[in-house]
Amino acid sequence: MDLLRVDTIDAARGKLEDVCGSIMPRTETVSLHDSIGRVLARNIISKENIPSYRRSIMDGYAVRSRDLGAAGDMVPSFLKITGEVLLGTDSSGLFLEAGQCIYVPTGGYVPDGADAVVMVEYCEPFGSGMLAVSKSVSAGENIVRVGEDVAEGDMLLEKGRRLRPQDIGVLAAAGITEVPVFVPWKVTVISTGDELVSPEKTPGPGQIRDINSYTIAARSTAEGLEVVRTVSARDDDAVIAALLETAKADSDVIVMSGGSSQGKKDMTAELIERAADCGVLTHGIAAKPGKPTITGFDKRSATLFIGLPGHPAAALIVYEQLLIRLWRGMTGQNPEITIKAMVKTNIPSAPGRRTFQLVTLKDGDIPEAVPVFARSGMISPVSLADGFFEMEENREGVKDGDIVEVHLWK
Amino acid sequence: MDLLRVDTIDAARGKLEDVCGSIMPRTETVSLHDSIGRVLARNIISKENIPSYRRSIMDGYAVRSRDLGAAGDMVPSFLKITGEVLLGTDSSGLFLEAGQCIYVPTGGYVPDGADAVVMVEYCEPFGSGMLAVSKSVSAGENIVRVGEDVAEGDMLLEKGRRLRPQDIGVLAAAGITEVPVFVPWKVTVISTGDELVSPEKTPGPGQIRDINSYTIAARSTAEGLEVVRTVSARDDDAVIAALLETAKADSDVIVMSGGSSQGKKDMTAELIERAADCGVLTHGIAAKPGKPTITGFDKRSATLFIGLPGHPAAALIVYEQLLIRLWRGMTGQNPEITIKAMVKTNIPSAPGRRTFQLVTLKDGDIPEAVPVFARSGMISPVSLADGFFEMEENREGVKDGDIVEVHLWK
Numbered sequence: 001m002d003l004l005r006v007d008t009i010d011a012a013r014g015k016l017e018d019v020c021g022s023i024m025p026r027t028e029t030v031s032l033h034d035s036i037g038r039v040l041a042r043n044i045i046s047k048e049n050i051p052s053y054r055r056s057i058m059d060g061y062a063v064r065s066r067d068l069g070a071a072g073d074m075v076p077s078f079l080k081i082t083g084e085v086l087l088g089t090d091s092s093g094l095f096l097e098a099g100q101c102i103y104v105p106t107g108g109y110v111p112d113g114a115d116a117v118v119m120v121e122y123c124e125p126f127g128s129g130m131l132a133v134s135k136s137v138s139a140g141e142n143i144v145r146v147g148e149d150v151a152e153g154d155m156l157l158e159k160g161r162r163l164r165p166q167d168i169g170v171l172a173a174a175g176i177t178e179v180p181v182f183v184p185w186k187v188t189v190i191s192t193g194d195e196l197v198s199p200e201k202t203p204g205p206g207q208i209r210d211i212n213s214y215t216i217a218a219r220s221t222a223e224g225l226e227v228v229r230t231v232s233a234r235d236d237d238a239v240i241a242a243l244l245e246t247a248k249a250d251s252d253v254i255v256m257s258g259g260s261s262q263g264k265k266d267m268t269a270e271l272i273e274r275a276a277d278c279g280v281l282t283h284g285i286a287a288k289p290g291k292p293t294i295t296g297f298d299k300r301s302a303t304l305f306i307g308l309p310g311h312p313a314a315a316l317i318v319y320e321q322l323l324i325r326l327w328r329g330m331t332g333q334n335p336e337i338t339i340k341a342m343v344k345t346n347i348p349s350a351p352g353r354r355t356f357q358l359v360t361l362k363d364g365d366i367p368e369a370v371p372v373f374a375r376s377g378m379i380s381p382v383s384l385a386d387g388f389f390e391m392e393e394n395r396e397g398v399k400d401g402d403i404v405e406v407h408l409w410k
Numbered sequence: 411m412d413l414l415r416v417d418t419i420d421a422a423r424g425k426l427e428d429v430c431g432s433i434m435p436r437t438e439t440v441s442l443h444d445s446i447g448r449v450l451a452r453n454i455i456s457k458e459n460i461p462s463y464r465r466s467i468m469d470g471y472a473v474r475s476r477d478l479g480a481a482g483d484m485v486p487s488f489l490k491i492t493g494e495v496l497l498g499t500d501s502s503g504l505f506l507e508a509g510q511c512i513y514v515p516t517g518g519y520v521p522d523g524a525d526a527v528v529m530v531e532y533c534e535p536f537g538s539g540m541l542a543v544s545k546s547v548s549a550g551e552n553i554v555r556v557g558e559d560v561a562e563g564d565m566l567l568e569k570g571r572r573l574r575p576q577d578i579g580v581l582a583a584a585g586i587t588e589v590p591v592f593v594p595w596k597v598t599v600i601s602t603g604d605e606l607v608s609p610e611k612t613p614g615p616g617q618i619r620d621i622n623s624y625t626i627a628a629r630s631t632a633e634g635l636e637v638v639r640t641v642s643a644r645d646d647d648a649v650i651a652a653l654l655e656t657a658k659a660d661s662d663v664i665v666m667s668g669g670s671s672q673g674k675k676d677m678t679a680e681l682i683e684r685a686a687d688c689g690v691l692t693h694g695i696a697a698k699p700g701k702p703t704i705t706g707f708d709k710r711s712a713t714l715f716i717g718l719p720g721h722p723a724a725a726l727i728v729y730e731q732l733l734i735r736l737w738r739g740m741t742g743q744n745p746e747i748t749i750k751a752m753v754k755t756n757i758p759s760a761p762g763r764r765t766f767q768l769v770t771l772k773d774g775d776i777p778e779a780v781p782v783f784a785r786s787g788m789i790s791p792v793s794l795a796d797g798f799f800e801m802e803e804n805r806e807g808v809k810d811g812d813i814v815e816v817h818l819w820k
Binding site: 033035036037048050051053085086087088090091092106107108109120144148149154156157164165166170171172173175176177194195199200201202204205207208209210211212214215216217219221222230235261262264313316337339361364365366367375376377378379380383385386408410 | 519
């Protein structure tokens with residue numbers, strides 16, 4: 001029966017998306033200063049024109065371009081200075097008549113009647129209240145039009161944007177100080193195993209330090225998800241079942257990381273089957289690494305279950321490919337930017353399985369993706385790698401000279 | 411005199427590095443769970459072998475490889491089952507004699523005397539306490555050797571590593587639970603200008619909303635720096651001077667963002683000259699955008715001053731190129747990974763100046779860098795861009811078909 005639930009990674013994703021349809025991430029409002037890295041929960045449309053007035057991009061004089069005609073070094077044009085715009089002062093009462101000019105600093109209001117600004121470098125005060133201008137300008141020169149940056153009704157930022165500093169700048173410019181964002185999923189990480197000791201202890205023969213609960217919690221945090229707890233438990237059904245009940249009450253996602261032995265996998269599957277009212281969705285995925293992956297869903301508490309493979313590389317890759325991608329998909333984020341790189345050796349894939357290959361990148365006009373091989377359970381090669389690329393199930397591997405798409409580790 | 415202090419961007423960086431030599435970022439120790447994104451302050455050498463015992467990568471039977479000789483489907487070999495390794499239990503007393511086998515789960519201790527593990531799929535219990543094995547194995551097969559992942563004395567992670575989830579996994583594996591990291595610089599952001607209003611207000615004619623203090627604070631936070639305060643102030647010398655004194659007491663970096671008019675630039679330079687005992691280091695950089703940039707240093711309080719250009723794109727690029735690069739350099743971080751992309755149009759540079767060109771990336775085997783042009787003071791094109799590339803001072807621009815290195819916006 002279990003064999004029937006071994007899915008391709010795409011099928012496993014599809015099942016998660018199906019059950020998640022009913023539990024769209026909630027939204028909340030945060031202040032602009034707290035919005036860096038958060039994911040926008042709705043489209044932001046500008047209610048204003050930016051700039052709201054015609055703005056000078058130079059220190060100079062507002063003029064009527066036709067007044068300067070063929071002004072040049074040898075034959076300057078003369079204009080009458082009739083005022084000065086001060087930054088931050090309402091200059092909307094000023095009006096420029098033919099033959100006049102008004103001083104405007106960078107960023108200043110360009111008075112009505114003017115159609116250009118001539119740089120101060122080409123201007124020289126001359127006699128009392130006159131200005132000699134030694135350059136002609138075309139209409140519109142050195143002026144940012146009303147709404148040229150953003151027009152009223154423009155889409156400022158789309159739902160799903162993970163906010164970067166300049167996006168926050170756009171929101172500030174448009175006066176959006178309360179930002180609608182998605183509430184990060186709450187994640188419980190449970191690592192199980194009689195052989196696990198916590199990192200501050202020295203493992204005895206047959207014992208290993210718990211790695212996965214640290215990497216999975218850190219990966220969650222790096223993505224902006226909220227880690228509500230990290231627990232390490234012995235392989236005791238009753239204890240773990242109780243932990244699952246507690247976690248269901250306050251978590252959106254429960255990540256279980258056990259070993260990769262058959263006994264461990266069966267135990268994880270049974271625990272999920274009992275704790276989740278929709279039971280196990282996927283029991284094993286056709287991926288390398290990543291086969292011993294289990295997913296499940298509890299509808300009543302709206303909790304996703306993911307049982308990760310025990311090997312650190314596999315656990316991180318599967319967590320990235322299933323849960324992080326699901327979060328990004330549900331919140332409408334754009335696909336991450338990947339690096340196109342060339343492999344300079346033949347790398348086999350696992351036939352019929354999605355294969356993930358760790359690589360480091362070597363600089364070049366087209367960077368080289370140099371494979372990093374991590375035997376089962378090893379962590380140092382994972383840390384050495386810059387990222388990984390994937391090979392489709394029906395692909396026989398990549399050949400010397402092929403271009404691959406490298407996902408950078410976060 | 412000011413003209414003499416207009417520097418190339420490399421010279422401006424050099425001056426900052428010189429004065430910073432005396433103020434290496436301090437270090438502190440944080441717990442492993444809090445170390446994601448932090449920058450490692452010293453090399454980490456492993457004091458142990460990982461794994462500390464010979465570990466099986468399969469569910470299977472520990473055997474002596476020569477006992478299986480030419481075992482195959484048709485002619486299995488028979489071994490005597492003499493024990494079972496339980497995960498997490500000290501099995502170091504077990505010893506495997508010729509003709510024997512011992513069950514070992516994935517991750518389990520491989521008993522002395524054995525030199526390989528044969529997968530459980532090729533094994534079948536046979537009669538009382540005997541095992542039929544239908545496959546031969548070579549010495550070492552399915553075993554991770556002691557120290558194969560990490561050997562005692564190996565460099566685990568180098569100083570300057572910005573810790574990713576898998577790096578935290580390596581530290582966990584090696585038992586490093588207190589992590590030496592750099593104390594993030596404390597940053598005060600002061601935006602000045604009579605024309606600035608805070609984003610929740612509607613700007614009147616000649617007023618604009620404060621953008622830069624939001625983008626610069628957000629960029630600092632995204633880099634892991636600590637923003638101690640963000641202040642917006644009117645163009646009042648005495649008020650700003652007092653703010654600078656307060657900030658000198660508790661900040662490593664004071665970022666001032668004023669306008670780009672000549673009066674504003676002079677005012678910023680004078681304020682830095684008075685507040686910083688080493689005075690102004692750079693007054694203007696030969697960069698486009700970014701010319702009106704001012705740096706200074708106060709030795710007594712060990713405070714860097716950076717006066718940024720007023721235009722949002724310029725402010726962000728200069729902050730990235732000067733301050734963020736300085737922080738990364740001082741903490742020994744590797745250069746960021748950039749994206750090689752092809753331009754499909756001619757793009758001019760500003761002769762004699764380092765030119766930064768905003769771009770979006772368009773997918774392709776070699777991605778295309780499509781230029782984004784932002785007129786002075788505009789913010790929406792900056793948000794549209796995926797990043798920027800730079801053109802050297804002596805380069806005349808890039809041509810259709812050239813490959814450029816795109817720095818992704820954070």
